[in-house]
Amino acid sequence: MDLSYTPEEEEFRARLREWLTKVLPGLPPKPSPDDWPGRRAYDLGWQRMLYDAGYAGLHWPADAGGRGATPTQHLIFLEETEKAGAPYVGANFVGLLHAGPTIAAEGSAGQRARWLPPVLRGEEVWCQGFSEPDAGSDLAALRTRARRDGDDYVVSGSKIWTSHAEVADWCELLVRTDAKAPKHRGISWLAMPMDAPGITVRPLRTLAGSTEFAEVFLDEVRVPVANRVGEENDGWRVTMVTLSFERGTAFVGEVVACRRVLGELAREARKNGRWDDTVLRRRLGRLNAEFLALWRLTQWNVSESERSGGVPGVGGSVFKLRYSRARQDLYDAAADVLGPEALDLDSPWTLDRLSSLSYTIAAGTSQIQRNIVAERILGLPKGR
Amino acid sequence: MDFQLTDDQRALRAGVRELLDRRFGRERLRAAVDAPGLDRALWRELGEAGFFALRLPEAEGGVGLGLPEAVLAFEEAGRALLTGPLVATHLAAGEVPGAATGEAVVAAVDGTVVEWLDEADAVRGDVTGAVAMRSADPLTPLHRVPRAGPPDPVAALLTAAEQLGSASRTCELAVQHARTREQFGRPIGAFQAVKHLCSEMLVRVEVARGAVYAAAVTADPLDIATAGLLADEAAEHGARDCLQVHGGMGFTWESDVHLHLKRAWLRARRGQSAAEAEEALAADLVAAAPGPRT
Numbered sequence: 001m002d003l004s005y006t007p008e009e010e011e012f013r014a015r016l017r018e019w020l021t022k023v024l025p026g027l028p029p030k031p032s033p034d035d036w037p038g039r040r041a042y043d044l045g046w047q048r049m050l051y052d053a054g055y056a057g058l059h060w061p062a063d064a065g066g067r068g069a070t071p072t073q074h075l076i077f078l079e080e081t082e083k084a085g086a087p088y089v090g091a092n093f094v095g096l097l098h099a100g101p102t103i104a105a106e107g108s109a110g111q112r113a114r115w116l117p118p119v120l121r122g123e124e125v126w127c128q129g130f131s132e133p134d135a136g137s138d139l140a141a142l143r144t145r146a147r148r149d150g151d152d153y154v155v156s157g158s159k160i161w162t163s164h165a166e167v168a169d170w171c172e173l174l175v176r177t178d179a180k181a182p183k184h185r186g187i188s189w190l191a192m193p194m195d196a197p198g199i200t201v202r203p204l205r206t207l208a209g210s211t212e213f214a215e216v217f218l219d220e221v222r223v224p225v226a227n228r229v230g231e232e233n234d235g236w237r238v239t240m241v242t243l244s245f246e247r248g249t250a251f252v253g254e255v256v257a258c259r260r261v262l263g264e265l266a267r268e269a270r271k272n273g274r275w276d277d278t279v280l281r282r283r284l285g286r287l288n289a290e291f292l293a294l295w296r297l298t299q300w301n302v303s304e305s306e307r308s309g310g311v312p313g314v315g316g317s318v319f320k321l322r323y324s325r326a327r328q329d330l331y332d333a334a335a336d337v338l339g340p341e342a343l344d345l346d347s348p349w350t351l352d353r354l355s356s357l358s359y360t361i362a363a364g365t366s367q368i369q370r371n372i373v374a375e376r377i378l379g380l381p382k383g384r
Numbered sequence: 385m386d387f388q389l390t391d392d393q394r395a396l397r398a399g400v401r402e403l404l405d406r407r408f409g410r411e412r413l414r415a416a417v418d419a420p421g422l423d424r425a426l427w428r429e430l431g432e433a434g435f436f437a438l439r440l441p442e443a444e445g446g447v448g449l450g451l452p453e454a455v456l457a458f459e460e461a462g463r464a465l466l467t468g469p470l471v472a473t474h475l476a477a478g479e480v481p482g483a484a485t486g487e488a489v490v491a492a493v494d495g496t497v498v499e500w501l502d503e504a505d506a507v508r509g510d511v512t513g514a515v516a517m518r519s520a521d522p523l524t525p526l527h528r529v530p531r532a533g534p535p536d537p538v539a540a541l542l543t544a545a546e547q548l549g550s551a552s553r554t555c556e557l558a559v560q561h562a563r564t565r566e567q568f569g570r571p572i573g574a575f576q577a578v579k580h581l582c583s584e585m586l587v588r589v590e591v592a593r594g595a596v597y598a599a600a601v602t603a604d605p606l607d608i609a610t611a612g613l614l615a616d617e618a619a620e621h622g623a624r625d626c627l628q629v630h631g632g633m634g635f636t637w638e639s640d641v642h643l644h645l646k647r648a649w650l651r652a653r654r655g656q657s658a659a660e661a662e663e664a665l666a667a668d669l670v671a672a673a674p675g676p677r678t
Contacts (some may be wrong), residue, residue, distance in 0.1 A: 001452045002386045002392065003601045009385065121653075179404050266669035275670075282659060285666030289595075289610040295593035296387075296607075303387040318590050321583070367576075373586055374579035378559045383574030 003299065005072070013076045019053055020084040027087070033210055040125060040167040043090035047122030056120040057096065059247065064104035064112060065120050071247040071306045075298070078252035083260075088253070091164045095119035095126035099172040102189070102242040106230045113330070115191065116168070127168035128240075129159040129192065129216055133195030137368050140175075140183045140236060144218060146175035146190065152222040153190065158215060163361075165201045165214040170195045173223070178233050185188045188234035191227040198222075208354035209345070250316060251323050255298055258330055261352075265330075269337045290326045294319070305331050317369040318377075322367060324359035331356045387597070389456075396449075397456045403433055404464040410640070411463055417522050417643070422468050422489060422503040431486020435461075435470075436477045444478055451538070453601040455545040462619075462651075465643055466525045469500040471542045472508065473655075478494030480506045493533035495655045501527045509533040521646040540655035541599050541608050544615035548596050548653055550590070550644050551618035555585040555627035557641065561630050572629075581625045588618040606668055609661040616658065619648035 005013070005263070028045065031038030032131045050056045058068020059074045063072040069077070089096060103111055118124035137144040144157025155175055178186030192199075198221040203211035230238035266284050267274040301315050331353035335342035338349055345351070360366045374380040406427055413572070416423075430436065438454050440446020441545065447453075454474070463468055472492035473483050482488030491500045493509025501507065502512060502525060510531050519526040559582050562573030572578045592614040599607035623645035625635035634641045656664075 001389060001598055001601050003598060005385050075385075127388050184637045260601065263669055266666070270670055281666045282662035284669060285662035285664070288606075288665040288669055289613045289661070292606065293595040293614050295589050296598035296610075297591055299385060299387045300594045300597070303385060306386070307388055315590075318587050319589050367580070370583035371582040371587060372578065373583040374573070378555075378582055378586060380559065380562055380573035380579050380582060381571050 005076070009072055009076060012073050013080060015079050016055070016077060017084070019055075020080065020086060023049055023053070024084060024086060030087075036164075036166045040091050040164070043087065043092055044122040044125070046087040046090075047092050047096075047120075051121050056122075057100070059221050059249070060104060060116075060120075063076070064100075065116050066104075071249060071302045074247065074249045075252050075302045078249060079256050082253040082256040091125045091167060092119070092122065093163070094128045094168075094172065095124065095170075098128060098230075098242055099126040099170070099191075102238060103191075103229055105241050106189075106238045108229075111191075111229060118169075124169040125164055125167055126170045126172060127165045127194070127216075129162055129171045129173040131157060131352050132160045133160055137365055140187065142176060142187065143176055144173075144175050145179065146188065146223070148177075148225070149222075151225050152380065153188075153225060153228070154219050154222045155190070155192070155223055158217045160204070160215050161213050162201075162216050163213045165194070165216050166203065170194060171216070174235055174239060176352065177235075181233060184236045187231050187235040187239075188232050189229045190223050191229065191236045192221065192223045193227075196221050196223065206354075207357065208351055209350075247305040248298060248315065248319075251294075251319065252298055252328070255291060255294050255323065258327060259295065261334075262287055262291060262330060265334050265337055271336070272339075274337045274339075280336055283336075287326070287330055287333060290322075290329070294323055294326060297322075317364070317372045320364070321369050321373070323365055327359050328356045387601070393453060393456055395452055395462060400433075400435075400457050400460040403429075403464075404460055404466060408464050408466055413523075413640070413643070416467055420522065420525065422500065422599070424489075427468060427489060428486040431484065436474050436486055437484035438474070438477075440478045441483055444505065446478065446484060450600075451541065451603060452597065452600040454542060458542045459549035459552075459596075461529050462546030462647075463553045465523065465550070465640070465647060469504065470546075471539050472499070473544065475536065475539060476506065476508060476635035480508075492539075493529055493531075494539065496529055496532045497653065498529055499524050499528045499650075501525070519650075521643075521650045521659040523615060523643060524647065524648075524650055535656045537603070537605060537608050541596070541603075542610050543651050543654045544592075544596050544599070544611040547615035547619035547648060548592050549650055550651075551585070551589045551592060551615065551622040554619075554622040555582065555589050557644075558582050558585060558626040561633075564632075571595040578629060581629055585618075585622045585625050588614070588622060592618040606665060609656070609664050612655065612660060613661050613665075616648070620645070620652060623648050 017053035031042050057066035058069040058077055096119060101114050101115060130139060130141050132144060146153040146155045165326045171194055172231040173192045174187055175190055176186050198219040200217040202215045204215055206211055206212050275281055296317060334349050335353060341347045342350060375382055407429060434447040435457055437446040438449050442448035469489060469491045476490040477484035480490050480658040481486055483490050488505040489503050491498050491504035491507045493511060498511055498514060501511060511529050513530045514527040516527050516622060562578050562582060563571055565572050593609040595614045599611040623641060627641045627645060630639060630641055633639050
């Protein structure tokens with residue numbers, strides 16, 4: 001058990017810090033949350049800066065244009081960029097963290113050459129067309145169908161919860177190519193150009209009032225068969241290769257951010273007098289323990305994946321269960337520190353509290369995560 | 385960074401588990417419940433195996449290992465519900481003659497309680513006015529004392545390690561039962577209501593594990609306070625959920641679940657209280673030089 005970093009890791013950290021100190025002051029002002037073209041330009045601009053400095057695709061394999069960095073280097077990168085207040089991955093999320101790695105793992109040489117470099121260089125944005133109105137937790141029940149017509153698939157159906165759909169160039173799309181096969185075996189993975197005729201994007205308003213994601217309606221959209229990654233009807237496996245590829249780094253930046261936010265909250269409580277409330281003060285102390293422990297668990301998981309060479313694991317479910325709850329507890333405690341300000345939509349705490357509600361739902365609800373932990377780690381029988 | 389067990393640490397853990405399986409398995413555990421008392425032969429065997437002298441320098445006849453190894457050994461002790469003043473004797477090694485080798489049994493005042501006072505050859509702390517009580521834990525005789533002893537961070541960490549071992553064991557016991565006990569024509573572990581109890585037990589264990597192991601590496605007071613809070617939670621809540629999964633059987637004397645729960649309650653009373661740990665962690669949030677940030 002060793003929590004110290006190697007000289008190489010420390011050097012990586014020092015060079016990254018130095019670079020961040022140099023470039024962050026020159027960043028353009030952050031666009032407003034509703035300015036989607038502005039957000040796209042800002043996020044792509046940041047990705048281009050990372051690319052030019054040699055930090056793009058840090059965790060991607062070298063033969064896909066990535067840096068082949070170790071999980072620990074990736075942890076350091078996420079920790080330092082968060083601490084320095086660098087931009088988030090934003091519109092580059094799907095390209096860098098899902099569609100890209102999927103293409104890197106399962107795509108042909110031609111597909112890799114076409115789609116991967118623009119993601120790394122910050123030139124193209126991807127969105128994800130997985131969930132449907134009737135296929136949420138039961139994703140494999142998806143019904144958007146693709147009919148073969150010559151060299152094209154003709155796709156009809158609808159997708160939901162698609163982030164950045166308004167400004168995406170490509171959509172990683174799951175479609176049903178065999179309606180008669182068992183549900184997991186009739187799905188294919190397509191790269192759909194978002195400017196194809198027949199696509200309608202309708203923004204969805206969240207309970208926080210923002211339009212963070214959209215519904216996407218597909219009416220006879222033609223997608224070349226050449227855009228299919230993997231074999232026809234093998235799309236479920238193709239998708240899961242990446243979905244389960246978890247190196248323990250998924251929430252590094254967020255845990256670092258939560259620890260900073262908790263410190264801000266404690267100082268706020270000192271200022272407004274709520275710190276004298278013993279029960280509330282101890283609750284903040286407990287949250288300090290919670291996030292320190294989550295940081296330690298992150299280091300544990302990252303070291304584990306470093307040892308196993310990044311073998312897919314389900315430890316991420318354990319982490320997400322605890323973290324999503326802790327994040328909601330943090331913003332509930334914030335509301336008790338702030339009093340009436342917690343009801344003011346102009347307070348950033350209010351929006352963050354509202355956003356925290358999505359954490360126990362997005363990317364696998366806590367109920368689904370508990371099933372995964374019980375069945376895949378503890379070996380309990382399947383059944384509902 | 386390599387925050388995982390080394391091969392030597394894995395071997396040490398396996399060795400302690402094997403020793404305790406052989407010398408303090410279920411039959412021996414239940415015999416101890418029926419006839420309480422300290423097994424001096426086992427105590428000496430633990431001494432020979434280096435359990436008490438683990439962190440003593442080799443020059444002083446010890447094993448020369450560190451806190452991480454001690455934590456792994458105490459985790460196994462907690463898992464096996466091993467009896468005796470383990471933490472007090474371990475801490476007395478090198479100071480109280482015979483403690484390191486298991487020739488002596490050393491008790492210590494922790495809070496306002498002393499475990500195993502009547503069996504002890506030496507006692508650390510002021511036990512003037514000690515009064516015996518009927519202990520809720522059938523495997524740990526207790527005395528109350530009027531004056532509290534000072535908290536010891538290493539004792540707190542080793543206690544957290546025992547809690548972690550117990551929590552991990554109750555999770556296993558619950559899962560074993562849920563796999564084999566059938567109702568409505570299928571194993572109760574196939575029902576989500578039961579499944580989710582078990583999943584939450586594992587989550588608490590794994591979060592506590594990271595905290596306990598990190599505290600063993602850093603020996604930082606805040607890491608230790610965190611480890612104590614989370615390991616207590618994992619052990620107490622875990623034993624309760626294990627009891628719940630066992631249903632009526634869990635409420636019987638013959639089940640081992642109550643032994644874990646009662647010991648977890650007892651250990652949670654050692655060292656600083658949860659309120660004190662939370663206050664220390666709160667103070668850190670507004671300190672000029674905060675504790676471990678990364």
